[in-house]
Amino acid sequence: xxxxxxxxxxxxxxxxxxxxxxxxxxxxxxxxxxxxxxxxxxxxxxxxxxxxxxxxxxxxxxxxxxxxxxxxxxxxxxxxxxxxxxxxxxxxxxxxxxxxxxxxxxxxxxxxxxxxxxxxxxxxxxxxxxxxxxxxxxxxxxxxxxxxxxxxxxxxxxxxxxxxxxxxxxxxxxxxxxxxxxxxxxxxxxxxxxxxxxxxxxxxxxxxxxxxxxxxxxxxxx
Amino acid sequence: xxxxxxxxxxxxxxxxxxxxxxxxxxxxxxxxxxxxxxxxxxxxxxxxxxxxxxxxxxxxxxxxxxxxxxxxxxxxxxxxxxxxxxxxxxxxxxxxxxxxxxxxxxxxxxxxxxxxxxxxxxxxxxxxxxxxxxxxxxxxxxxxxxxxxxxxxxxxxxxxxxxxxxxxxxxxxxxxxxxxxxxxxxxxxxxxxxxxxxxxxxxxxxxxxxxxxxxxxxxxxxxxxxxxxxxxxxxxxxxxxxxxxxxxxxxxxxxxxxxxxxxxxxxxxxxxxxxxxxxxxxxxxxxxxxxxxxxxxxxxxxxxxxxxxxxxxxxxxxxxxxxxxxxxxxxxxxxxxxxxxxxxxxxxxxxxxxxxxxxxxxxxxxxxxxxxxxxxxxxxxx
Numbered sequence: 030x031x032x033x034x035x036x037x038x039x040x041x042x043x044x045x046x047x048x049x050x051x052x053x054x055x056x057x058x059x060x061x062x063x064x065x066x067x068x069x070x071x072x073x074x075x076x077x078x079x080x081x082x083x084x085x086x087x088x089x090x091x092x093x094x095x096x097x098x099x100x101x102x103x104x105x106x107x108x109x110x111x112x113x114x115x116x117x118x119x120x121x122x123x124x125x126x127x128x129x130x131x132x133x134x135x136x137x138x139x140x141x142x143x144x145x146x147x148x149x150x151x152x153x154x155x156x157x158x159x160x161x162x163x164x165x166x167x168x169x170x171x172x173x174x175x176x177x178x179x180x181x182x183x184x185x186x187x188x189x190x191x192x193x194x195x196x197x198x199x200x201x202x203x204x205x206x207x208x209x210x211x212x213x214x215x216x217x218x219x220x221x222x223x224x225x226x227x228x229x230x231x232x233x234x235x236x237x238x239x240x241x242x243x244x245x246x247x248x249x250x251x
Numbered sequence: 252x253x254x255x256x257x258x259x260x261x262x263x264x265x266x267x268x269x270x271x272x273x274x275x276x277x278x279x280x281x282x283x284x285x286x287x288x289x290x291x292x293x294x295x296x297x298x299x300x301x302x303x304x305x306x307x308x309x310x311x312x313x314x315x316x317x318x319x320x321x322x323x324x325x326x327x328x329x330x331x332x333x334x335x336x337x338x339x340x341x342x343x344x345x346x347x348x349x350x351x352x353x354x355x356x357x358x359x360x361x362x363x364x365x366x367x368x369x370x371x372x373x374x375x376x377x378x379x380x381x382x383x384x385x386x387x388x389x390x391x392x393x394x395x396x397x398x399x400x401x402x403x404x405x406x407x408x409x410x411x412x413x414x415x416x417x418x419x420x421x422x423x424x425x426x427x428x429x430x431x432x433x434x435x436x437x438x439x440x441x442x443x444x445x446x447x448x449x450x451x452x453x454x455x456x457x458x459x460x461x462x463x464x465x466x467x468x469x470x471x472x473x474x475x476x477x478x479x480x481x482x483x484x485x486x487x488x489x490x491x492x493x494x495x496x497x498x499x500x501x502x503x504x505x506x507x508x509x510x511x512x513x514x515x516x517x518x519x520x521x522x523x524x525x526x527x528x529x530x531x532x533x534x535x536x537x538x539x540x541x542x543x544x545x546x547x548x549x550x551x552x553x554x555x556x557x558x559x560x561x562x563x564x565x566x567x568x569x570x571x572x573x574x575x576x577x578x579x580x581x582x583x584x585x586x587x588x589x590x591x592x593x594x595x596x597x598x599x600x601x602x603x604x605x606x607x608x609x610x611x612x613x614x615x616x617x618x619x620x621x622x623x624x625x626x627x628x629x630x631x632x633x
Contacts, residue, residue: 035562035565035582038565038566038569038582039579039582039583041569042576042579042582043579046576046579059582113484113487113488113492113495113526113527113530114525114526115524115525115526115529115534115537115563115566115567115570116566116570118529118534118570119569119570156492156530159492159493159530160493160530160531161492161529161530161531162531162532162533163529163533163534199533199534199535200535200571201571201572202571202572202573202574203571203572204572205572206572
């Protein structure tokens with residue numbers, strides 16, 4: 030059984046590979062979510078708990094459980110922060126995507142969720158100004174998602190395409206698959222079935238490429 | 252050939268009846284133990300050193316052959332710590348410390364003791380050992396530092412920097428030759444790691460800043476790379492990412508230029524690659540250095556940092572979206588490898604990495620607020 034920081038990630042991988050009874054709960058061969066929280070709290074390893082909440086946020090977002098992901102985000106933000114650690118891009122990306130997803134889902138609370146997403150976007154813009162190349166992909170994806178809330182089809186398509194290209198160039202396969210899926214969803218909402226099927230086909234191709242390398246994961250959420 | 256010879260002689264220890272021949276075999280065993288340790292062959296190294304100790308008469312070994320006996324015990328403790336044999340190592344350390352004649356003789360043992368305690372999750376106890384040694388070495392740290400102490404330390408460090416750039420510092424600072432200062436930096440290095448794990452935020456910040464301050468004051472040595480890296484990390488957390496990144500680059504250069512700095516590559520790598528490199532370079536550029544840092548750390552005995560490098564490597568794989576089957580295998584391999592090396596250390600390492608962001612955010616939040624207040628009051632350290 031893995032420990033500390035590794036266990037939630039190992040279980041995350043297992044959940045996405047259909048190796049857990051409930052894919053939404055980080056319980057399986059690598060760890061037991063409730064036991065992990067109890068043990069870490071007893072040993073005052075609160076950051077291990079926060080880290081687990083972060084992993085859970087990513088998992089729930091991928092599986093489409095936006096409210097659960099938002100809860101994970103809140104717990105993460107209350108208890109910890111990312112500092113200048115390289116995981117900050119991941120934190121910002123999934124927090125932003127969750128907020129924007131909720132803004133889409135609940136139009137009446139759009140302002141509240143947009144404010145959160147804008148905070149993340151500003152952070153990435155500041156990093157990019159300092160020459161941080163890794164902030165580019167996160168920023169583009171969040172901007173594309175924000176535009177998709179009210180932008181016109183051509184502009185949004187261009188924004189998603191930019192995100193997909195950057196993700197492809199930087200080897201961020203998970204982000205590329207997510208961006209393709211989100212672009213497909215947007216086109217579907219706008220009634221452009223031709224473009225939607227094109228993006229979904231690309232997303233499926235991306236999964237197939239990953240499958241050929243031994244991955245059977247993303248088909249769960251695509 | 253040398254090992255074969257020592258092995259052969261060791262099998263017939265009962266034939267060594269004279270005191271001289273037994274002492275000679277003890278010396279040979281010590282040499283064999285050192286060489287085996289250098290080759291990361293910890294189990295044979297332990298066997299050689301145990302044979303060496305058993306060759307010395309228990310009744311008078313600490314009086315008649317003090318130096319040899321101390322060397323054998325110290326090396327056995329060091330190997331035991333690296334191998335992860337916590338309980339036996341701690342007993343050996345306590346026994347040896349009770350016979351040591353001077354503080355200098357105890358230093359290596361206290362270093363081992365500190366890490367063994369940390370490996371047993373007795374982090375506060377380990378940190379106290381560290382503070383005790385630092386006090387003996389003349390490095391006074393507040394027993395219960397507050398944010399104001401951290402701020403004052405930061406101001407002192409900034410004053411000593413005199414606005415110089417990291418690369419200028421590397422070229423202009425003299426070479427540190429005072430052994431006691433070098434040992435102080437070694438213990439500060441360890442103190443930073445332990446206080447981090449023990450959730451002692453102000454202590455950690457104090458230690459990192461003090462390391463940099465001592466480096467600026469006395470000059471460069473093999474531990475300076477870690478001081479540069481952690482100072483860069485502090486700057487990045489405070490928002491000065493460009494300077495922080497520069498400190499990280501110079502830290503890596505110092506690893507290549509300073510004598511004996513190979514022993515610090517793992518610790519420097521984990522800080523630079525986790526907190527600084529990604530500020531200017533693509534994340535995947537950190538993958539190979541992290542794995543290299545792990546391998547070197549395992550060879551040089553920096554096993555805690557070697558474990559952190561491995562965890563960092565896994566974290567980058569996750570962030571890049573590596574396919575999950577290989578990710579799962581990687582994490583399982585990491586767990587197996589670290590459990591084989593040292594079970595408690597693995598837990599220690601895992602928890603340490605997870606604490607890093609919290610520490611930095613805490614530091615950034617508190618110090619930023621205080622700095623703002625200072626600047627408003629006209630006390631800017633710049």
